[in-house]
Amino acid sequence: xxxxxxxxxxxxxxxxxxxxxxxxxxxxxxxxxxxxxxxxxxxxxxxxxxxxxxxxxxxxxxxxxx
Amino acid sequence: xxxxxxxxxxxxxxxxxxxxxxxxxxxxxxxxxxxxxxxxxxxxxxxxxxxxxxxxxxxxxxxxxxxxxxxxxxxxxxxxxxxxxxxxxxxxxxxxxxxxxxxxxxxxxxxxxxxxxxxxxxxxxxxxxxxxxxxxxxxxxxxxxxxxxxxxxxxxxxxxxxxxxxxxxxxxxxxxxxxxxxxxxxxxxxxxxxxxxx
Numbered sequence: 243x244x245x246x247x248x249x250x251x252x253x254x255x256x257x258x259x260x261x262x263x264x265x266x267x268x269x270x271x272x273x274x275x276x277x278x279x280x281x282x283x284x285x286x287x288x289x290x291x292x293x294x295x296x297x298x299x300x301x302x303x304x305x306x307x308x
Numbered sequence: 309x310x311x312x313x314x315x316x317x318x319x320x321x322x323x324x325x326x327x328x329x330x331x332x333x334x335x336x337x338x339x340x341x342x343x344x345x346x347x348x349x350x351x352x353x354x355x356x357x358x359x360x361x362x363x364x365x366x367x368x369x370x371x372x373x374x375x376x377x378x379x380x381x382x383x384x385x386x387x388x389x390x391x392x393x394x395x396x397x398x399x400x401x402x403x404x405x406x407x408x409x410x411x412x413x414x415x416x417x418x419x420x421x422x423x424x425x426x427x428x429x430x431x432x433x434x435x436x437x438x439x440x441x442x443x444x445x446x447x448x449x450x451x452x453x454x455x456x457x458x459x460x461x462x463x464x465x466x467x468x469x470x471x472x473x474x475x476x477x478x479x480x481x482x483x484x485x486x487x488x489x490x491x492x493x494x495x496x497x498x499x500x501x502x503x504x505x506x
Contacts, residue, residue, distance in 0.1 A: 253389060256490050257480035258360030259370070273500075274356035274493030295475040297383045 243303045245286040250298040251276040260290035260299060315362050319371055322364030326464060329426075329457045333439040333450065336457035343485065350489035354496040359486050366477050369467055373476025384474040384481060394487050401463075401484040404430055408455035416448030423451070427458045428465065 247260075247269065254276035260269045261277070268283035269290055277290075281304065291299040328335035342365070346358035359366065373379030387393055414420035426436040436454065443450045467479030480486055 253391075255394070255481050255486060256356045256359065256493070257366065257477060257483075257486060258356065259366075259477050259480065261360055262370075271356055271360055273354060273497045274350060275490060275497060292381075293475070293477075295384065295477045295479075296389050296481045297475075298389075 243305060245301050246281045246284045246304050247279045247286060247288075247290055248300050248302045248304075249277045249279060250300075253296060253298045255296050255298075257295065259293045259295060263289045263293045265289065313361075316367065318362055318364035319367035320364070322368050325364075326461070329461065330439055332441060333424075333436065333453045333457060334443060336453040336460065339456055339460045342460075346485050346489045347492070350492040350496075354493055354500070356486070356489050356493060358489065359480065359483075363480075365464065365467065366480055369471045369479055370476045372468075373471045379471050379476045380473060381476070382474050384470070384478050388470075388478075389481055394482050397482045398484045398487045405459065408452075408459065412448050412452040412455055415451040416446055422447040422454075424454065426454060426461060429462050 249260075249269075256271045256274050256276055258271050258277075261271060265287065266283045266285055268280045268285075269277055270280075271277050277299075286301050288301050291297075291301055325335070325338055328338070342363075345362065346356075349358045350356060373381070411420065415422055424435065424437040424440045425433045427433050436457075440450060440454075463479070463483075467483075470478035
C-alpha cells in the first residue's frame, strides 16, 4: 500500500496553491475546475495538503496497481 | 522546486495598487485589470491560469502568511468552505458591485454630488478627500474610482483577516472572481465533453 495525495474534487476551488508548492510537479489544475494528482509522480510529502486553503487534500493509502 | 518566473512578482503590482489609492484615487481604475483578465482567460482558454499563476493578491497573502509567518495556518471553518457560502458571497459581492455602478450613474447624470468617501466593509464611510485632485472628465469617473477602490480595499481587508486566522490564501476559497471563473470553466468543460461525445 502506497500513500498518495487525494483531492476532494467536489469542494476544490481550483486556486492552484497546491501546484505552486509541489516539489515534483505532480499536481495541476488542467481545466480550471479541480486539481488533479499524477499518482505516478506523487511522493506523498503532504505539502499540498498543508497549503490547501480549502483543506480538500488528504494523504491516503492506495493499493498498488499491478 | 520550480524556478521563479516573471509572474511570480505580480504581488508588487497588487501592493502598489493599494498604495496608489492613497495618492490619487483615479488609479483605482487600474483594478479593472483584476476583473477583466481572469474573465478573459477563463472564457478564452477555459482554465484558471489567472488564479494559478498571475493573481498578485494571492501571492501577497501567501508571502505575508507563509514567508512572514503571519498566518495561524488553521483550517477554515467548514461553512466558509461550503458551496453555499461561496456562491452566496459571489451574489452578495456582485449585488454590491451593481449598487456601486448605479451610484456612479447617478453622479454621471448629475442627480447626485460626488462623494469623496471610501466605504469599508460596505458599512463604514471613511473620508478620502486627500486622494482627490480633480478630474479632467466627468465627476462620475471619480465616483467610480472611489466606489471601485472601496471594493478592492474591503476585499483586501477581508482576505487579510482570513489570512491571519486561517491559511495564507484563505481568500481564494471565497474570492468572487475565483468562484466565477471556476463556474465558467465548469460550463465550458461540460460543453467540451458534450462535443466529444457526439
